[in-house]
Amino acid sequence: MKVTKFGGSSLANGQQLQRVYDIIRADDDRKVVVVSAPGKRFKDDRKVTDLLLSYAQATLADEDTTEIIETIKHRYHSIGEFFELPDYELADLDEQIEHLARKHYRSFDYLYAAFAAHGEYLNAQLIAKIFNHLGMPARFVDPKEIGLLVNDNARSATFDTASYTTIGELDLSTSERLIVPGFFGYTRSGDMATFSRGGSDITGAIMARGLRADLYENFTDVSAIYAVNPSIVEHPAAIQQMTYDEMRELSYAGFAVFHDEAIIPAIQGGIRINIKNTNDPDAPGTFIVPPTEVQQTRPVTGIANSNRFAALYLHRYLLNKQVGFTLRILEILKRHNISYEHMPSGIDDLTIIFDKTMLTQEQVDNMLSDIAAEIKPDTLKWIPSYGIIMVVGEGMRNRVGALTEIVAPLKERNISLQMVNQGASEISIMLGIQPDLSDSAVEAIYTNIFK
Amino acid sequence: MKVTKFGGSSLANGQQLQRVYDIIRADDDRKVVVVSAPGKRFKDDRKVTDLLLSYAQATLADEDTTEIIETIKHRYHSIGEFFELPDYELADLDEQIEHLARKHYRSFDYLYAAFAAHGEYLNAQLIAKIFNHLGMPARFVDPKEIGLLVNDNARSATFDTASYTTIGELDLSTSERLIVPGFFGYTRSGDMATFSRGGSDITGAIMARGLRADLYENFTDVSAIYAVNPSIVEHPAAIQQMTYDEMRELSYAGFAVFHDEAIIPAIQGGIRINIKNTNDPDAPGTFIVPPTEVQQTRPVTGIANSNRFAALYLHRYLLNKQVGFTLRILEILKRHNISYEHMPSGIDDLTIIFDKTMLTQEQVDNMLSDIAAEIKPDTLKWIPSYGIIMVVGEGMRNRVGALTEIVAPLKERNISLQMVNQGASEISIMLGIQPDLSDSAVEAIYTNIFK
Known part of the structure; x- marks a missing residue:
């Protein structure tokens, strides 16, 4: 059935x-x-x-x-x-x-x-x-x-x-x-x-x-999910099959074909998903399946990007010596009913990345003024537009060097990254980038890996 | 005076x-x-x-x-x-x-x-x-x-x-x-x-x-602070001068010559620091100075590594959709008086990195059992030993491609990274690595950049 x-x-x-x-x-x-x-x-x-x-x-x-x-x-x-x-x-x-x-x-x-x-x-x-x-x-x-x-x-x-x-x-x-x-x-x-x-x-x-x-x-x-947004790269490779987790990571960063929350019941029930085209019903489409069913041929399955993010940058000396420092920031977020996406930190620096489609200007203003008053950071900077690129592939598990293939073409084109987050997820590398550079970065990475 | x-x-x-x-x-x-x-x-x-x-x-x-x-x-x-x-x-x-x-x-x-x-x-x-x-x-x-x-x-x-x-x-x-x-x-x-x-x-x-x-x-x-630990690389380059922030980042990841907290009063008072050798008092040593006093000649000033870390890995679907998810974890940490170092996250994954010298086994056990009971993650993994490498240099500010020079030599030697965190700090790139691979990774990076 x-x-x-x-x-x-x-x-x-x-x-x-x-x-x-x-x-x-x-x-x-x-x-x-x-x-x-x-x-x-x-x-x-x-x-x-x-x-x-x-x-x-x-x-x-x-x-x-x-x-x-x-x-x-x-x-x-x-x-x-x-x-x-x-x-x-x-x-x-x-x-x-x-x-x-x-x-x-x-x-x-x-x-x-x-x-x-x-x-x-x-x-x-x-x-x-x-x-x-x-x-x-x-x-x-x-x-x-x-x-x-x-x-x-x-x-x-x-x-x-x-x-x-x-x-x-x-x-x-x-x-x-x-x-x-x-x-x-x-x-x-x-x-x-x-x-x-x-x-x-x-x-x-x-x-x-x-x-x-x-x-x-x-x-x-669409007749398949493509490895990259067709508005960035002409005639990109179609993905014949991918795992649930790959789909989740890609849809998070802009692959709108399939709702990211819809994957969860499928994972839990082990239900195979087939994305197909009403206008071309005989095309095989893309299968989204458990990891055991996929034979991987390339390290990267897809590259997605979305500019729907915003970021908050905080600098304060000895930030990470205080038990409860981040806790106090998160309490402020909760007070204004704001959820955050990612929180990369240095020794004295903290960046908090938000999905700005989930935020009103009022929430942002209240959060910023509370953080300024209660946390008293040395520096507090709001970055209203922030792009995220996700390079996704089960083939990256335990594979050395995927990062090199991602950053080398960016260096060649002189495109700088604001964030690189590798390792939090085993099957993806997340990049933070200025929104206006996002598409050309994706194109550069795709070209280097897929061609 | x-x-x-x-x-x-x-x-x-x-x-x-x-x-x-x-x-x-x-x-x-x-x-x-x-x-x-x-x-x-x-x-x-x-x-x-x-x-x-x-x-x-x-x-x-x-x-x-x-x-x-x-x-x-x-x-x-x-x-x-x-x-x-x-x-x-x-x-x-x-x-x-x-x-x-x-x-x-x-x-x-x-x-x-x-x-x-x-x-x-x-x-x-x-x-x-x-x-x-x-x-x-x-x-x-x-x-x-x-x-x-x-x-x-x-x-x-x-x-x-x-x-x-x-x-x-x-x-x-x-x-x-x-x-x-x-x-x-x-x-x-x-x-x-x-x-x-x-x-x-x-x-x-x-x-x-x-x-x-x-x-x-x-x-x-020691007659100077070296760009890399002399027990890893023979006769490494001496650092003649560096900024306060460079020293802080390097001492955080194992450059024990100078206590990282001791930088703060110097920064606040604009006091220049001179690291010198009692046994060779005429050697100029290393000056640690405000950023305005440094003329940078190379992108990377130093590479430090320390294996004093531990990590907690959590996986839970839709983790980042819940306002207050991380907040609840941090409340558990605070309850046991544990502070964390870094918290890189994917969509459904969260890694929390700790300084294990600040933890007792009892604290770890209590924290793990509380997280299991209250957060109910799909996966909860304790990694008792985790290495961090910091590649530090004011010259990396706004410089494209430093990451390539860091990861390319690792790919060549088939050394895989567990984490890459770039962008949280403007003057450093932080790598997570298996402790037993840490020294050879540092050697590879140093050789590629300094030679």
Whole structure:
């Protein structure tokens, strides 16, 4: 049995959904289908999730919502029309869209979460209707029905592993395909709460593990995961297979094809993942598998980079002689609900690296003023933009010299690094770099290693 | 005015002290003399400080102390005899040695601190007597007299900077040389408390800053600080001058010539330091100076290594998504009064590096069991011996490619690194390595860079 997940671009319109239908019909093992909300149909289009968030905002601001409601309805209706689904089949979807604004929510966060979750929630209902209409028995499965529980973090929820038991009880013996909306679960109080953006991958992984699937297929719009971002290097090498940990490290630093948190259920359940292309379903795609299944041929599997970081630099003499120095800094971070990514230190120097997409300017200002007042460093410097490059490969385990192949081409091009962190992870080397140098550094490293 | 400090090997016997006398007499600017306890006279000799610690132990165990007392007395007497100092001059020293065992102490730690401090305390008194006997007016200055205050950490005390004021009031207008014992100060309650071992360097630096000395001379048994440990590389390059920060980084990783904490008062007071050789006083030695005074000629000033570290490796998925994860680990460390050195992290991995000379096995066991119970990592590994190499040079600031010159020779010799930490400090690159590979790695790096 396979759990098969489709991303937003695979579900953007009727034409794309037709491909999805064909893919599902071609393989009876594709029993459980996890779907995202309809994505962009063209470059400047808006995703349905973004439309729903505008609708949420307008509702909160008590603005006129007629137009945005019509736009959202139209997206679903146009998909239905493609398949000549009778209009009355969509009446309950329309009602749900309108009802969203009239419900009571525990907080603004839960309101936003519920609006956003409806992109998937409505789409799964619609897709079940369309599949039945086209003659393939299908049933919409509400995450509530299978007890997909999450914690109380409304818009970046964490999955409650107790749910694997109830998910595992889902009846797969019927002939119906089961259509499950991705991206959200329910809190113990019954509120919808979403994973972080892109979280449909997580739902797919949870379903695959809970149901002990043989394979978790993840359909997207690329035929493989490439060893480097194709916008940096033309026609880069495709990765045929890689390990779970390699995927995690690469997605951390910008490989957005697969959500990094979605790997965990797969690892824990030993579920193989296959990234495939809805528009080229016969291509083998990329397999993400346990380390025992991979025969490595090259030291480096992929090179990722992301400029979403920021850094704080601190200098203070005898910094590391004080028990509790870093502890006091971390207490300040916790006070402002800030988590950090990495903390390389010298004898008298400490750099703290943050994911700036997780920070507001207010948090940064408060943190900086508290550190200045309570820690009294000799130097305190905020670096608002910081790039990270991850060079990843199981082949680097116990292999001498990978670092030389990484830094030598940078020296040649006179590109300087702000940080080198090797050894914390056995399968990757992390580099810190000025954001504007990041792409050319990646290109230099890729060219040296892969060509 | 110069503050001139002599280490234990320069004061081990009468012959050595004669050299010290000649050095002091040769320069009227050598007004303040800071002395250590008599050190080893030959390879398997015992330092007086170690004899005093045995005496402390025997006292606590209520064992017979006659022999150890005689051994200690003999060390001082044999120095006095060399200068034909009349025996009655040493009567009050003998009395002080005996009296040590009869005094009351606040705690075992204060007992050990007082016994250890007497190595310097008695030696400074003896040296003042001998200098006077030889015709050079000299006066013993008790740190109590100049208000050299320290905090309540009996055996690894921190200096109270308020003391600079009282030290600055010391009368330097007399013709006497002032003989100050190194290594210890007094708490506010009047107890002797020592700096960490080698702490006479700290006393010298404090005196130099408090008295605004023109130069802090630090006499030891080498004619210069070398760019690499002479036991690893034969006839290494001598360092003629380096900056304060370079010295700090090098002494952190094993350059024991100068105590790393002793740099701080010098930096703060802008005091130049000159490391010189008692046995070759005309050699220029090594100057440690502010960065503005150094003309750099090579990217790397020195390479140090030390195997005094240990490491803890932790693996846990989504480790860095949790606000407060590291905070909880640091709280466990603080609970057991453990400070850490460095904490390189990957996405799901965290390595914590410790100075194992600061740890007891009991602390380690307690920390490991608390981390296992409270943090529940997927993997928890204790690495009892871990080497660190520091490649240090102001010339590395903004210089591209230093890392290549460091890792390339290691690749050639097939030496693998466990950690590379570049960027936390602007003037050094820190490498983690298996202790048994450390020396050959240093040799390879030195050869590549210096030859």
